[in-house]
Structures are given as C-alpha cells and as structure tokens.
Amino acid sequence: xxxxxxxxxxxxxxxxxxxxxxxxxxxxxxxxxxxxxxxxxxxxxxxxxxxxxxxxxxxxxxxxxxxxxxxxxxxxxxxxxxxxxxxxxxxxxxxxxxxxxxxxxxxxxxxxxxxxxxxxxxxxxxxxxxxxxxxxxxxxxxxxxxxxxxxxxxxxxxxx
Numbered sequence: 001x002x003x004x005x006x007x008x009x010x011x012x013x014x015x016x017x018x019x020x021x022x023x024x025x026x027x028x029x030x031x032x033x034x035x036x037x038x039x040x041x042x043x044x045x046x047x048x049x050x051x052x053x054x055x056x057x058x059x060x061x062x063x064x065x066x067x068x069x070x071x072x073x074x075x076x077x078x079x080x081x082x083x084x085x086x087x088x089x090x091x092x093x094x095x096x097x098x099x100x101x102x103x104x105x106x107x108x109x110x111x112x113x114x115x116x117x118x119x120x121x122x123x124x125x126x127x128x129x130x131x132x133x134x135x136x137x138x139x140x141x142x143x144x145x146x147x148x149x150x151x152x153x154x155x156x157x158x159x160x
Contacts, residue, residue: 008056009038009047017042020107023093023100037093039107044082046091061091063108063115071105073098080104 005022013019021039038045044066048057067085071078078101082091096104137146137160139153146153151160 005038006036006047009036009045009058012045012058013040014042021100021104023096023104037104039104039111041111044108046093063111066108066112069105069108069112071101073101078102080108082108 005019009022010019017040019038019040022036023039024036035049036047038047043060043062045058045060048059049055061082061084065085066082067088068083070081070083072081076098077095078098079092079094080096080101081093083089084091093104137148137150138144139146139156139158139160141158142153142156144153144155146160152158153160
C-alpha cells in the first residue's frame with residue numbers, strides 16, 4: 001500500500017500536475033524527519049523535512065533534465081538512480097521496497113519516453129525529417145540556375 005502525499009506537497013503542484021506515486025523513505029529506527037519522493041506526470045520532487053518537520057526543502061527535476069534511470073534491484077530492497085542530462089550527476093533514492101522501486105522505475109521510464117525531445121528520436125532508429133529544398137529556376141536564354149526570388153539571371157542578365 002502506497003502512502004498518501006503530505007498536504008505541503010500538494011500545495012506546490014502545478015494546475016495540471018497529478019501525483020502518480022509518493023514513496024516515503026523507510027527507516028528502521030525512530031526518526032522525526034523522513035524524506036520522500038513524489039513522481040508526478042511532469043517532474044520528480046524530493047522532499048527534505050528538517051527542524052522537527054517545521055521547515056521543508058524541495059528539490060525537483062523535470063523529466064527533460066533526466067537522461068537515464070537505473071534500477072539497482074536487491075533481494076528485499078532496491079535503489080533507483082537518476083542520471084542528470086547536464087552535468088551527468090547521479091541522484092539516488094535508496095532502501096526502497098522492491099515493489100515501490102519497480103513501480104517508480106516504470107513510471108519514470110514511461111515519462112522519459114513521453115517527454116523525450118524529438119531530436120533524440122534518431123537514437124531510436126527513426127530518421128530525421130528533411131525539409132524539401134526550394135526548386136531553383138533555370139534561365140531560358142543560357143540555362144544557368146537562378147536562385148528563388150531573383151528577377152534577372154546572374155550569368156547573362158536576362159529578365160526572368
């Protein structure tokens with residue numbers, strides 16, 4: 001069973017943004033400040049409460065800023081690693097139950113494909129679209145090629 005996101009996270013979401021998954025870090029010893037991660041349909045938000053949960057820091061990453069996601073699956077617990085596009089830094093969310101980590105990995109992988117830039121489609125084997133070249137005109141007198149928009153031939157001076 002997945003946890004409900006805290007109200008403070010719901011206040012920072014955009015108008016069309018929806019929470020897809022909220023994972024609270026599981027700690028096996030008593031602790032007041034527990035970190036969490038929220039995966040929405042637009043970004044990933046890391047929540048860092050501090051000072052007896054009176055203050056909170058948020059760090060978010062758009063799916064366009066993430067180049068890759070890696071699932072490091074263990075026997076009982078897993079780690080989800082994000083590689084940032086600019087700088088190549090890796091962010092880790094550790095000690096997740098395997099089911100939560102697999103669901104997070106699937107959501108992030110799906111969002112990366114959805115928000116993938118069309119310029120990177122060539123990496124998936126899709127050839128880039130080519131714009132048709134404008135037709136060059138031919139001079140009726142000398143047969144030289146005349147660029148589009150010119151009214152006189154550059155070779156012989158004949159009016160086109």
